[in-house]
Amino acid sequence: MKLEQSNHISTKYKQLDDKDLVRFYRQNGDEQAFSELMNRHQTKIYSYIYSMVGSGEIADDIFQETFTKVITKMDDTYNEQGKWIAWVMRIAHNATIDYLRKQKRFVDVSSNYDKESNTDFYDRLPDEDLISAQEQLEKDEAKSSLMKHIGELPEEQRQVVMLRHYYEMPFKEIADLTDVSINTALGRMRYALINLRKLFDKEKEQEENNYAQRG
Amino acid sequence: MRNEDNDCIRYLMKEMDPSEELLMERAMMEDEDLLIEVESMRQTLQKLDRLPKVDPPKEVTDAIMEKASNHAAERRKAKKSFKPVYKYAVAATLALTITAGGTWLFVGTSGSDSQERTTVAASAQTQSQVQSSNASASLNFANSNAEEVSKSGGNKVEPWIDRNNIIRFEDQFVKGNNEFDALLKSSTKKLRLVNQPIIQGQHVKSIQLTGASN
Numbered sequence: 001m002k003l004e005q006s007n008h009i010s011t012k013y014k015q016l017d018d019k020d021l022v023r024f025y026r027q028n029g030d031e032q033a034f035s036e037l038m039n040r041h042q043t044k045i046y047s048y049i050y051s052m053v054g055s056g057e058i059a060d061d062i063f064q065e066t067f068t069k070v071i072t073k074m075d076d077t078y079n080e081q082g083k084w085i086a087w088v089m090r091i092a093h094n095a096t097i098d099y100l101r102k103q104k105r106f107v108d109v110s111s112n113y114d115k116e117s118n119t120d121f122y123d124r125l126p127d128e129d130l131i132s133a134q135e136q137l138e139k140d141e142a143k144s145s146l147m148k149h150i151g152e153l154p155e156e157q158r159q160v161v162m163l164r165h166y167y168e169m170p171f172k173e174i175a176d177l178t179d180v181s182i183n184t185a186l187g188r189m190r191y192a193l194i195n196l197r198k199l200f201d202k203e204k205e206q207e208e209n210n211y212a213q214r215g
Numbered sequence: 216m217r218n219e220d221n222d223c224i225r226y227l228m229k230e231m232d233p234s235e236e237l238l239m240e241r242a243m244m245e246d247e248d249l250l251i252e253v254e255s256m257r258q259t260l261q262k263l264d265r266l267p268k269v270d271p272p273k274e275v276t277d278a279i280m281e282k283a284s285n286h287a288a289e290r291r292k293a294k295k296s297f298k299p300v301y302k303y304a305v306a307a308t309l310a311l312t313i314t315a316g317g318t319w320l321f322v323g324t325s326g327s328d329s330q331e332r333t334t335v336a337a338s339a340q341t342q343s344q345v346q347s348s349n350a351s352a353s354l355n356f357a358n359s360n361a362e363e364v365s366k367s368g369g370n371k372v373e374p375w376i377d378r379n380n381i382i383r384f385e386d387q388f389v390k391g392n393n394e395f396d397a398l399l400k401s402s403t404k405k406l407r408l409v410n411q412p413i414i415q416g417q418h419v420k421s422i423q424l425t426g427a428s429n
Contacts, residue, residue, distance in 0.1 A: 029287030035280060046271040060275050067279040071286045146265055164228070165266050171230055186221035189228075193259045200262070 018084045026074060038067070041085055045092050048166045052096045052158065054151065062099055066092040089167055090177055093159070100155065149199040157192035160185055223253050227260060 013021065013036040024033035045066065050059040069091050078087050150158060159178060163169045169177070175185040225231050226239045243250040374382050 025283075025287065029291045031280070031284050031287055034283045034287070038276060038279065042276060043268050043270050047266075047268045050269050051266065056272075060272060063271050064275055064279060068282060071279075071283050075290070146262060147267075150266075161263065162266075165263050166268075171225075171228065183221060186224045190221060190224045190256075193224075193256045196262070197255060197259045200259070 022074070022078070022084045034071075037084070041088065044166045045088065048089075048162050049092055049096050051147070051150070051162050051166075053099060058099065062092070062095045066095050069095075085167070086169075086173055086177075089163070089169070093163070093177055097159075145200075145203060149196055149203075152199060153192055153195055157188045157195065160188040161192045164189065223249075223256055226253065227256055 010032070013032055016024075016033075016036070018037060018040070021033040021037050024030040025037070042063075046059060046063050049062045049066075050056070053059055053062065066088065070088055073091075078084065150161065153161065156178070160174055163174050163177065164171075171182050171185045171189070175182040178185065180188075222231075222239060226236065231239060243253060377383055
């Protein structure tokens with residue numbers, strides 16, 4: 001789908017940076033410029049939302065809500081001095097947090113199963129035809145285990161991990177976005193890594209015990 | 216939390232200055248526990264690279280692009296309709312409208328004022344005409360008598376009606392003037408009630424006297 005979109009966008013737009021593309025869309029209503037912006041960032045934004053809420057349908061809604069706000073507020077709210085993606089990310093993050101607060105519960109993304117579409121989180125991942133079925137299975141298991149453990153992290157820690165991973169955001173920006181000090185943001189990342197390590201160790205121990213029992 | 220606790224993360228995330236990095240590496244060489252902690256975190260971080268990246272469904276991106284196109288079209292339309300030339304035209308039209316409206320309002324108000332004034336004057340005139348027609352006979356009579364008085368007294372008798380519609384002879388009234396007293400007496404004797412007191416088609420609830428025949 002990304003390729004289909006990108007075919008329509010001329011190379012001229014691909015060479016432009018976000019700032020120029022935003023200016024083209026704001027000043028001239030250049031749809032191709034907006035399309036290129038979407039093409040560049042949609043996967044990161046969608047993955048972040050999806051990993052936080054754990055449901056395709058909800059992620060679709062939040063993603064659409066985010067971009068509807070982006071389109072309507074870009075003329076008034078967005079300040080060209082700042083990074084466009086950081087601004088969009090703030091909208092996506094706020095929409096996601098709003099949803100999670102409404103739900104008042106943490107979502108276990110690894111065990112999440114879309115009842116409406118009968119699909120799991122991993123059914124949505126892109127096909128990788130080049131790797132063998134066994135490798136694919138192992139990879140899926142590893143991803144599944146990782147997502148399960150990330151789903152077990154406290155929301156604040158999960159946010160920092162996802163923002164850093166999907167947006168490669170500096171901790172200063174993560175701190176601004178989550179309204180905490182830079183030290184708190186760094187501390188949350190540190191605790192997230194410590195907790196993940198513990199969860200992986202626990203899982204490894206259980207696997208070894210299971211193997212020993214079978215043996 | 217101490218800042219030093221976060222140094223591992225800052226080092227791993229490459230958020231340190233080159234000088235800080237150098238100090239951190241030196242500290243790791245000296246402190247084995249610190250080295251183990253950093254390496255352990257690095258391994259966990261590497262696992263995060265396996266986090267999946269998911270594309271949004273095509274129908275969602277298509278819907279967003281459609282919204283973006285519509286919004287852009289609306290903006291282009293709005294931009295066209297607010298070209299500077301049109302702005303001036305709109306400003307000129309507004310100025311003209313306000314001026315014309317103001318003038319019309321002013322003329323209308325003053326016209327109605329004068330009209331009102333004319334109406335009031337006319338009604339007052341009509342009223343005074345009616346009253347004067349009622350009183351004219353008595354006045355004429357009084358006048359004629361007054362003329363006699365003036366002839367005798369040397370002053371012309373001119374009765375007048377005050378704002379309460381009362382006939383006044385005050386100017387000529389002099390205490391102890393018997394002629395004048397006789398004139399007043401004879402004139403009031405001749406006054407009688409108006410049988411059908413109608414002013415402008417409306418019945419009047421007051422006693423009206425006249426010297427003329429009804």
